[in-house]
Amino acid sequence: MDERTIVVRPAPPGERRATGTRLDYAAALNPAQLAAVTHRQGPALVVAGAGSGKTRTLIYRVAWLIENGVAPASILLLTFTRRAAEEMLGRVERLLGSAAARAVAGGTFHSFANLVLRRNGSVLELRPNFTILDSADAADALNLLRARMGLGSKDRRFPKKGTLAEVISMARNKCRTLEEELQADFPHLIEHGAAIAALAEAYQGYKAERGLLDYDDLLWRLVELLEKHQPTRERLSERWRQIMVDEFQDTNLVQARVVRLLAAAHDNVMVVGDDAQSIYAFRGANYRNILDFPAVFPGTRVIKLEQNYRSYQSILDLANAIIARAPEKYAKTLFTTRSGPSRPLLVRAEDERMQSRFVAQRVLELREAGVALEEMAVLFRSGFHSFDLELELQRRDIPFVKRGGLKFVEAAHIKDVLAHLRVLVNPADAVSWLRALTLLPGVGSRLGAALVDRMVAQRAAPGAIAEQAALAGVKAGPSRDGLRRLGELLAGLAQSRGRPAEKLAQVLEYYRPLLRDAYPDDFPRRERDLEHLHNLAERYRSLEAMVAEMVLEPTADAVAGVAGADRDREGILTLSTIHSAKGLEWRVVFVIWLCEGRFPAAQVVDEQALEEERRLLYVAVTRARDELYLSYPVYMFQRAQGYTMSAVSRFVAELDPEVLPAAMLEESEDEAAS
DNA sequence: CTTCTCCCTGTTTTT
DNA sequence: CAGGGAGAAG
Structure with missing residues (x-):
C-alpha cells in the first residue's frame, strides 16, 4: 500500500518568456x-x-x-x-x-x-513619529489607567487587562458601541459597562497626548483622514x-x-x-x-x-463535504482534473504520544520515499497543540520550523530591547518608557509611572532621565545608578548617527546584564533570540521604520525551535497553526488533534463561531495537494481530570466514511522494541 | 508605601 | 510558561 507511483503533472503554463514579447x-x-x-x-x-x-x-x-x-x-x-x-x-x-x-x-x-498617516497625518494633528502599540502594549496601557482610575482594584471579577483590550478593540473593529459589543459578545461583563466605557475614553485621551496608535487607530485614523x-x-x-x-x-x-x-x-x-x-x-x-x-x-x-489546480479530487471531495453544511455562501463546488492513488485518511491514535510518533514516523517514511521535508506540513488549531510533537521531532532529529503561536517580537525580552529604541523615536511613548524603567532594580510600577509622567510633561530628552529622576527626588542608591546608566545609553544613542543595527547593539550591551538577572534559568536561549533580532535589524536603514515594521509585520518564526537567521526552508518540516498556513500549500499535510475540545476549541459555543471552526478545517484540508492525514488521540490528558476519553471532532463525525476512510494504529514488533 | 518573590492558574486563532 | 495575586521584605 506504500508503493508510491510517480505522478506526472502538467507544469503550470507561462511564467517564463523571452524578453520583448508580450505575455500570452x-x-x-x-x-x-x-x-x-x-x-x-x-x-x-x-x-x-x-x-x-x-x-x-x-x-x-x-x-x-x-x-x-x-x-x-x-x-x-x-x-x-x-x-x-x-x-x-x-x-x-x-x-x-x-x-x-x-x-x-x-x-x-x-x-x-502606517505609511499614509506618517506622511499625511499632519492634517489630523498627528505627529509623524507616532508609536504603534501592539495588543499587549494596549493592554498594559489600559491596565495602567485602570489602576490610576481605581477601577476594579478590589473586585476580583473585574475583567483582566487583556479582556478589556479585547472588548474595546472588538467594538471598534465591528463598528459597534461598547454597549452593543458587550451585549453581543461579552454579556457577562455588562455590569462593568460604565467602568469600561470610562476606561475606553481615558485610553483615547492617553494615546492622543503621547503619540500612541494601536492597531485599530491605524485604520480608524485613516478612515478619518479620508472622510x-x-x-x-x-x-x-x-x-x-x-x-x-x-x-x-x-x-x-x-x-x-x-x-x-x-x-x-x-x-x-x-x-x-x-x-x-x-x-x-x-x-x-x-x-x-x-x-x-x-x-x-x-x-x-x-x-x-472554481477549478482547483492543487489537490487530488479525493481531497476536494472531503473539502466539499466539510463545507456543504455552511448555511450562507456563494455556492460553488471545487473540481479538478487531478486524481491520484491516495485518499485522505482518518487516523485514530491511542494517545497523544502515539499520534506524535505516527506523524514523525510517517514523515520519515515519506522522506525515504522521496518527499522532501519542506513539502510536508503538520497543521493544528492552536499553538500549544504541537508541543508533544515538537519533542518527538527533536528526539528523532527531524528539523522543523513552527509558524504561529507566540511571535518572536512578542517575547518579553525582545519587547524590552525594542522599548529602548521606541523611546528614542518617540520620547512621549509612555508605554515603552514604563517597560524600560521597570526593568531597573528598585524601580517598580509606581516610581516608573511617576518618572514617565514627569518626562512626558517636561518634554524632556530621553537622555535626561537621570537628571529628571534626581529632580523628582529619587535618592542615591541602586535605582539611581540604574537610571544613570539608562540615561547615558539613551543620550549616547540620541547623538549617534549609526545605523539601526548599531544602535540596537548598544542597547543589547546595556540590556544583557538585566536579562541575566531577570531570567537566570533560561537566559542563554533568550540571548540567542537577541542575536537573531540583531540580524533582523541589519535590514533596516531607519530606526523609525524598524520599530514600526517590527510591530506591524512580525516575522513568522516562532520564538521556540530554531530561530534561525536563514529563511530558506529547504530540508525543514513545517509546523503551523491553520491560521498561519493560510494561502500556503504542501504535497503532504497532517492535521492533528481532531477531537472535541481541541477542534472545535473548547471555548467555542455559539453557532457563528462553530461555523468559523468548520471553515478553518476546510482551509486546513485544502492546503494538501497529494496526501492528507487527519488524526486524533482516543485518550487525552487533561490536568484537571487526568486521562479522559476524547470524542472525535463533530466535523469529522458527521462525514460519510466514503470521503474519509478511517484507520487505527497498532504497535508493531519492531516499533515496540525501539 | 513600594518592590520583590513565590505560587497559582489557565492557555485560540492575529494585524 | 507567563501573568497576576498575595504576602514578605525593604
Whole structure:
C-alpha cells in the first residue's frame, strides 16, 4: 500500500518568456482567470475557491495592467501579510522581465495606513513619529489607567487587562458601541459597562497626548483622514487608480470602508476572496464584506474561479463535504482534473504520544520515499497543540520550523530591547518608557509611572532621565545608578548617527546584564533570540521604520525551535497553526488533534463561531495537494481530570466514511522494541 | 508605601 | 510558561 507511483503533472503554463514579447495570457490562464486578469475598469469581485489559482490571477493582473500602460506606482495591492505582497511582486517582476513591479505599492491594511498617516497625518494633528502599540502594549496601557482610575482594584471579577483590550478593540473593529459589543459578545461583563466605557475614553485621551496608535487607530485614523479631508481623499484616490485586495473575506468593516473611500475617484477595485475560507471573525473580520460587495459597488462584475489546480479530487471531495453544511455562501463546488492513488485518511491514535510518533514516523517514511521535508506540513488549531510533537521531532532529529503561536517580537525580552529604541523615536511613548524603567532594580510600577509622567510633561530628552529622576527626588542608591546608566545609553544613542543595527547593539550591551538577572534559568536561549533580532535589524536603514515594521509585520518564526537567521526552508518540516498556513500549500499535510475540545476549541459555543471552526478545517484540508492525514488521540490528558476519553471532532463525525476512510494504529514488533 | 518573590492558574486563532 | 495575586521584605 506504500508503493508510491510517480505522478506526472502538467507544469503550470507561462511564467517564463523571452524578453520583448508580450505575455500570452490566453494560453497561461483558464477562461475565468483570463476574464479577471483582463477586466478593464470598474469594480470586480473574484470569488476564488481554494487552490483555484487566485494568487496567479492577481500576479497576471498586475502584469497585464502594467503591459497595458498603467503606471506601476498607481497600483495598490493590499494583502494579508507583507510577505505575500513581496512574493507576488517578485513573481510579477520575473514575469515581465523588468523591475517595473517594484514601484507597485503593497502590504497589509495596517502597514499601508502606517505609511499614509506618517506622511499625511499632519492634517489630523498627528505627529509623524507616532508609536504603534501592539495588543499587549494596549493592554498594559489600559491596565495602567485602570489602576490610576481605581477601577476594579478590589473586585476580583473585574475583567483582566487583556479582556478589556479585547472588548474595546472588538467594538471598534465591528463598528459597534461598547454597549452593543458587550451585549453581543461579552454579556457577562455588562455590569462593568460604565467602568469600561470610562476606561475606553481615558485610553483615547492617553494615546492622543503621547503619540500612541494601536492597531485599530491605524485604520480608524485613516478612515478619518479620508472622510474628513476631501482634498486628501481625492489626492490619494487619484494616486492609486487600481486597487486590488486579496483575502477580502478576512477584512473587517473598517477596512471595507477604507477600500470604499480610497476608490472614491474611480471605483477601480478588484477584491479577491473566498467566503468559505473566512477564519478571522474573531478579530472582527466579516465575510459579509464579500457578499455585500456588489451592493456597495454598484455595477460589480462577479467572476468565479472554481477549478482547483492543487489537490487530488479525493481531497476536494472531503473539502466539499466539510463545507456543504455552511448555511450562507456563494455556492460553488471545487473540481479538478487531478486524481491520484491516495485518499485522505482518518487516523485514530491511542494517545497523544502515539499520534506524535505516527506523524514523525510517517514523515520519515515519506522522506525515504522521496518527499522532501519542506513539502510536508503538520497543521493544528492552536499553538500549544504541537508541543508533544515538537519533542518527538527533536528526539528523532527531524528539523522543523513552527509558524504561529507566540511571535518572536512578542517575547518579553525582545519587547524590552525594542522599548529602548521606541523611546528614542518617540520620547512621549509612555508605554515603552514604563517597560524600560521597570526593568531597573528598585524601580517598580509606581516610581516608573511617576518618572514617565514627569518626562512626558517636561518634554524632556530621553537622555535626561537621570537628571529628571534626581529632580523628582529619587535618592542615591541602586535605582539611581540604574537610571544613570539608562540615561547615558539613551543620550549616547540620541547623538549617534549609526545605523539601526548599531544602535540596537548598544542597547543589547546595556540590556544583557538585566536579562541575566531577570531570567537566570533560561537566559542563554533568550540571548540567542537577541542575536537573531540583531540580524533582523541589519535590514533596516531607519530606526523609525524598524520599530514600526517590527510591530506591524512580525516575522513568522516562532520564538521556540530554531530561530534561525536563514529563511530558506529547504530540508525543514513545517509546523503551523491553520491560521498561519493560510494561502500556503504542501504535497503532504497532517492535521492533528481532531477531537472535541481541541477542534472545535473548547471555548467555542455559539453557532457563528462553530461555523468559523468548520471553515478553518476546510482551509486546513485544502492546503494538501497529494496526501492528507487527519488524526486524533482516543485518550487525552487533561490536568484537571487526568486521562479522559476524547470524542472525535463533530466535523469529522458527521462525514460519510466514503470521503474519509478511517484507520487505527497498532504497535508493531519492531516499533515496540525501539 | 513600594518592590520583590513565590505560587497559582489557565492557555485560540492575529494585524 | 507567563501573568497576576498575595504576602514578605525593604
